[in-house]
Amino acid sequence: MRFITRTLIVVLLLSILLTGCGKSDKKMSTTNANSNVKQVLHLSLPNDPPMLDPQRATDMTSFEILNAVFEGLVRIDKDGKVEKGSGLAKDWTISPDKLTYTFHLKDNIKWSDGNPITAQDFEYSWKRALDPKTASEYAYILYPIKNAEKYNSGKASADDVGIKALDSKTLQVTLEKPTPYFLGLTSFITYLPVEKSFVEKVGDKLASSPDNMVFSGPFKLKEWNHEQNLTLVKNENYWDKNNVKLSEIDLDIVKDLNTLAQNYDTGKYDTISVTGDYIDKYKGQVKYAPNGEVYFIALNNTSPIFKNANIRRAFSLAINRKELADNVLKDGSSPAYGIVPNGIPGEKDEYRKEVGDLFSEDTNKAKELLNEGMKELNITKLPKITLLASDSDSGKKLAQALQEFWKKNLGVDVEIQSMAFKVRLQRLKSKQYDMAIDDWIADYNDPMTFLDMWVTNGGNNDSGFSDPEYDKLINDAESTPDAKLRMDDMKKAEKIFIDAMSVAPIYFSSTAYVQKDYVKGYVRHPVGVSDEWKWVYIEK
Template identity: 45%
Template sequence: MKKRVFAALSCLLAISMVLTACGGVKTGAGGGTGGVDKNQELNMTITAEPASLDPSISPDTVSFRVLNNINEGLFRMNKDNKPEEAIASRVEVSADKKTYTFTLRDAKWSDGKPVTAKDFEYSWKRTLNPKTGSEYSFILFPIKNAKAYNEGKVDADQVGVKAVDDKTLKVELEEPSPYFQGLTTFTVYGPQRKDIVEKYGKKYATEPDKMVTNGPFDLVEWKHEQSLKLKKSDTYWDRGAVKLETANMNIVKDISTGVNLYTSEQTDMTQLNAELADAFKKSPDFTPVTVSESQFIVFNLKNEFLSNSKIRKAISYAIDREALAKLMKDGSKPALALVPPTITGNDNEPFRKKATHGHLFNPREAKRLLKEGMKEEGFTEKPKLTLLSFDDYRKQASVFIQEQLKTNLGLDIQVDPQPRKQKIDREDNSEFELNYTAWNGDYNDPMTFLDLFLDSGVFSTGHWDNKKYKDLVEKAKGNPDFKERTQQLVKSEGILLDDAAIAPVIYGGKAYLQKPYVKEIVRHPIGADMTLKWAYLDGKDK
């Protein structure tokens, strides 16, 4: 297999050097001139099996990608990455910005039954029900009493979501939220049918015939750990906008295998890793993608050595982020802070323009801080530490960090790569010392990163506890003065970095190979990363 990949690489690179001397193209560029192809069947690779297609419990990027194309919520992200009306035909917001009234359009499920406001109310309350065990229940917390219900403090009927009638959904918020409308584009905010969920129980959404959907495509085939097949929906309200007839998602975990399929014309699109991104960067098919991913190290403060903020800061200062970003070769950028530059504030200005505080590469200062921190904690020798890591293309970053900490601080670090499920289990149970992890923004607001370190946040398992930080973030959540709110978020990120709760590493990037006849695939830097609704093929038939 490796020989076949190398041969295909050499051939394509030779052709690309003849055809072009410039870099990659943007999504949808190039293609035929003879009109849209008659055969609208897209072949693509995905890097993993979806963990779950149950909207209440789906936890991962691949699941979100599939759900975004087979389901639809009140709003969806459009081609300009702005929320636009979807199942909701309009929305009215009260003067105090705390009550949203959504009017639903005539829309149907894949079995022909109407989508109703009750489907949204049921879905959201099911996600919030503590018995469901949703990892993403927190994303519904802006809704009145949502958090209290999730914590078992109030009943479901006290949650601020109510189906007034089949076409009207009323939502009350705890406090005004500048990003709530954008939240409704996220897959967790989609509708679910109570009768279907109850009919199949634990088997709900585990097979195409054990679910109903309401999006641009229907899931018609799911060969677990092999592939998924999506077909254009006959019942989707806006099916006239959908040109693709079929999208085949083949599960290819090895990036080199995906590239081999691409160069042998067996797939129209595949993801690249650092090594292959560098090899293909001059190909006209090279497609870099902007994402809102922050990759960073979480420290477990239950570890005595890491309980010292100077030692944590020393580890952060010892990492050359510029060199790592160049090594990744996928569009990644050095990260000096938590929130990526793609995230904007309330005024649509990049948050990073206001929040400039960050960690710099400074080996000399790192050595000084390590020495002082060890003295304060009574350490005369440096302990061995384990770095929990991804087992995918991001493992390369963990190995780089391992080398940096050995070279610049003399620390002995063991990299411990784990498959996704095992890694999440280890994180959830605080079974790590250093954890190299990542987060992609769910919505366009700094809060999607800053609330991760609250008591109920995903990364609270590092046991970092700072009352001032928590108070600022909680106040920002409900602050109707959006200018003051931005400053609260700026200050809270500063506290996180000053105390070195994390070591920011890089802002992730992605790169794909995509055939020039593939048009209008819309990629989103936040939330679900890809929409196929407007995609089509033009020139593949030639």
């Protein structure tokens, strides 16, 4: 996710999505929350959430809010696992051929408006995501379901899709092929339910304000002042409300790192992410949480300049990634020489360890490639080149570091255009850019979440990359039941993608953070929605 993924696969990889490694205060019961202490968590967000409609959201900022105010059939637990009863489904059965899942909803589960949550709500929501009219960029995350892709592409009707409410408490789902991690997928944001009757009532106003939302999760959105702050409050109609100790979560939208640090020091914020020089400031207090995330420079393959592969390679090879990680980021991030990050499983070990680095930096080679590319384009001078970047403090520093590399190692002046997250996404989608700092965090714990997005005309393929051989390898990997063949196809596909340098990977991220000692139960997942607030409590 964009922080964003694409179609699913058919092999024995992991039986559960988002496995293992969730960072949490384990075994600390929420009953330890001191009843005399105000149970309010004070946080910040780097951006205003662009979209709080579960079927249309695509970014991590929105995902974190949606994960707090909605819940699906399952909820990933503190240890990153899927267990029966963890979400709105009390249990389920799976047919012997692994194609039919029958989910049984809990009794007496309610929306925040008091209406019952039904299997019909789930059927409506999932088909809504697939409806071409919804234009959900994440529709493909439901493609394991029978005829889902055909309906989304206009080749089948909604009735043909393998999603059916048998009664108000029973949802039957039929898959195209066995998908061992399907249960975990049902926790993904696009799979979250919306209340059918409410959506039909508010129409296009859905998720535009707290009044135009109804919630199924631990919290409700009480206040949303765009570009300023959001307030979440406990949802008293939530089925597991007794294990939710926070009464409120206050989230300010803050882009300036100095402001964040000052407010953390004065106690206004209970935890903040830190980077760069702030790592040194909080030396001895900083903790690190690994992310299944890659940062890269999107290179517009359809632009007059970056349609040339040698110029794309030149800009990539001119970046000193180790210097960037060690001297600019300073947050535990590591240089990226592939698109699939560290920690993602491969055939027998980590995928990245099995494949290794797919390129290396070379400033002399970068200059040669730039000259060669310019000759191929029959130009003697580059036009003005711009880099889209975040308007946050850390985003500006990253952009400035890249700008310096290109000036020093290529002799090219690049203009930085810092802008709000939502505007940058729109520019990426419409391909109105030369270069843009972008990122992708794993939607599920498999290399495919970083590879299938680059197929021709893929919903999140904002670089415009297209290669028939790549498309075939991805399709083959998604179709074969042979785990080794599948992994081999993905490795070949990644090499094609990197050789073309459709995007320039720059680093695999890690989150460095500081957190007050009185904050307990805060879970940080390494894959998927990172910050889980359901089990947080304040103990002073």
